Amino acid sequence: MKKTISVVGLGFIGLPLSLSFCEKGLQVIGIDVDHRKIEQLLQGQTSVHEDYQGETLSSILQRHLQSGRFTPTSSWQDTRASQAFIVTVGIPVSLDGELNTAPLFHAMEDLGQAIKPGDLVLIRSTLVPGMMEKELIPRLKAKSGMEPGVDFHVAYAAERVAEGRAMYEFQTLDIVLGGYTESCAQAAKELLGELTSGQLHITTLSVAEAVKVVENAQRDVNIALAQQLARYSEARNMNVYELIRMANTHPRVHLLEPGIGVGGYCIPNAYHYLNASLDDENAMPLFRLARQINAYVPNYLMDRMAGELTDIGKSIANSHVAVLGLGMKDGSNDTRNSPAVDCTELLISYGAKVKAYDPTVTEMLPYQVESLEECLTGADAILVGTWQPEFSNVDWAKALRQCKPDVVLVDLKDRLTPYVAPYPSEVKNG
Numbered sequence: 001m002k003k004t005i006s007v008v009g010l011g012f013i014g015l016p017l018s019l020s021f022c023e024k025g026l027q028v029i030g031i032d033v034d035h036r037k038i039e040q041l042l043q044g045q046t047s048v049h050e051d052y053q054g055e056t057l058s059s060i061l062q063r064h065l066q067s068g069r070f071t072p073t074s075s076w077q078d079t080r081a082s083q084a085f086i087v088t089v090g091i092p093v094s095l096d097g098e099l100n101t102a103p104l105f106h107a108m109e110d111l112g113q114a115i116k117p118g119d120l121v122l123i124r125s126t127l128v129p130g131m132m133e134k135e136l137i138p139r140l141k142a143k144s145g146m147e148p149g150v151d152f153h154v155a156y157a158a159e160r161v162a163e164g165r166a167m168y169e170f171q172t173l174d175i176v177l178g179g180y181t182e183s184c185a186q187a188a189k190e191l192l193g194e195l196t197s198g199q200l201h202i203t204t205l206s207v208a209e210a211v212k213v214v215e216n217a218q219r220d221v222n223i224a225l226a227q228q229l230a231r232y233s234e235a236r237n238m239n240v241y242e243l244i245r246m247a248n249t250h251p252r253v254h255l256l257e258p259g260i261g262v263g264g265y266c267i268p269n270a271y272h273y274l275n276a277s278l279d280d281e282n283a284m285p286l287f288r289l290a291r292q293i294n295a296y297v298p299n300y301l302m303d304r305m306a307g308e309l310t311d312i313g314k315s316i317a318n319s320h321v322a323v324l325g326l327g328m329k330d331g332s333n334d335t336r337n338s339p340a341v342d343c344t345e346l347l348i349s350y351g352a353k354v355k356a357y358d359p360t361v362t363e364m365l366p367y368q369v370e371s372l373e374e375c376l377t378g379a380d381a382i383l384v385g386t387w388q389p390e391f392s393n394v395d396w397a398k399a400l401r402q403c404k405p406d407v408v409l410v411d412l413k414d415r416l417t418p419y420v421a422p423y424p425s426e427v428k429n430g
């Protein structure tokens with residue numbers, strides 16, 4: 001008989017992970033504290049954007065509600081048939097770097113009361129390194145009254161997938177796994193082996209926790225380097241993307257590309273998780289500097305836009321600015337830590353009138369408008385934030401005619417630049 005598992009937390013990771021296990025024939029109980037989300041899921045609706053072999057996540061969800069393999073619920077009572085619990089509840093970080101561990105700790109306390117002898121608890125959330133042994137396992141032990149590693153299994157394997165490719169990467173990426181005991185690691189390896197054909201690398205709990213945070217911090221540092229190269233290239237009047245493309249022809253050079261900042265739940269949080277695992281918060285100046293460089297990019301770009309408006313006799317406070325794309329990266333509807341949102345909020349704080357258009361982001365932020373036309377009409381400046389799939393089908397030559405003729409464009413990857421004719425200098429200066 002196929003296993004029954006419970007997935008705790010049905011967000012960007014937990015929902016596609018649950019449905020991936022359903023695809024493999026397992027029974028999955030999905031548990032979330034958000035009652036509204038559970039209602040929506042029970043109706044076959046989700047705002048999480050993934051597709052798998054040409055099928056949307058909503059369609060996969062509907063199939064597995066119908067097949068009876070997936071049961072979304074807010075009640076821990078419904079998890080009784082589970083032999084394994086996979087936790088995907090994260091640790092949000094506030095703008096000033098404060099970690100909110102409450103959701104994860106609550107999940108541990110509820111879980112401690114739900115597990116039975118012989119069950120497996122597998123944590124897949126990104127953690128502050130050291131948290132398994134200091135915080136999570138003691139909570140499970142206290143609430144269950146059972147001995148970890150003896151009465152139940154407990155293990156850690158961070159989730160490494162990228163939003164948008166999750167359903168594929170759950171099945172292909174290698175996983176780094178640490179168990180409380182060797183048999184805990186083996187139990188987790190057996191479960192994960194049902195889903196992935198990637199290699200399962202077993203190590204200590206501490207290394208498994210740190211690996212994930214180090215991977216993300218590495219990307220933060222590399223992107224900060226790319227941002228510095230962007231400033232260098234501007235000073236030398238070069239195209240940074242061409243510079244990086246050429247440098248990457250060397251087999252031992254792997255530069256990433258600069259953008260309008262770094263967004264999402266993973267990379268920007270990594271520094272804060274690493275820092276929280278150390279006593280001395282000044283111990284890692286390189287990581288701190290990288291975070292500061294990346295976090296500052298929206299300020300730099302919006303100051304540049306303000307400067308270009310001033311050059312043509314306008315002020316940002318009297319300008320209409322169109323922001324195209326609000327997701328945290330191209331193709332994403334996740335706006336957590338989105339640099340495009342940061343840019344928009346900065347523009348508003350400078351007094352600009354901002355209209356943002358993003359056909360993928362459905363949450364309708366206060367400055368979001370429903371059509372591209374509404375966004376662009378009368379715009380004095382445009383920021384190309386993130387590039388959504390629908391943008392590739394737009395007739396930009398036509399769409400951009402709705403902007404002012406001397407529109408200022410901040411478009412790092414030159415997607416719209418070819419459609420915006422340079423404004424005649426005598427008019428510009430006159």
Ligand SMILES: NC(=O)c1ccc[n+]([C@@H]2O[C@H](COP(=O)([O-])OP(=O)(O)OC[C@H]3O[C@@H](n4cnc5c(N)ncnc54)[C@H](O)[C@@H]3O)[C@@H](O)[C@H]2O)c1
Pocket residue numbers: 008009010011012013014031032033034037088089090091103104106107108124125126127159160161162163264265266
């Ligand atoms: N989003 C990504 O691209 C990504 C990639 C790799 C790893 N991760 C990691 O995976 C974890 C989850 O990320 P996410 O993006 O899915 O987060 P999310 O916020 O989208 O999902 C978390 C879910 O947990 C639920 N929840 C909160 N407290 C709960 C509780 N006590 N019991 C049950 N459910 C509870 C929330 O309602 C939410 O639906 C994080 O640790 C994150 O760092 C995320």
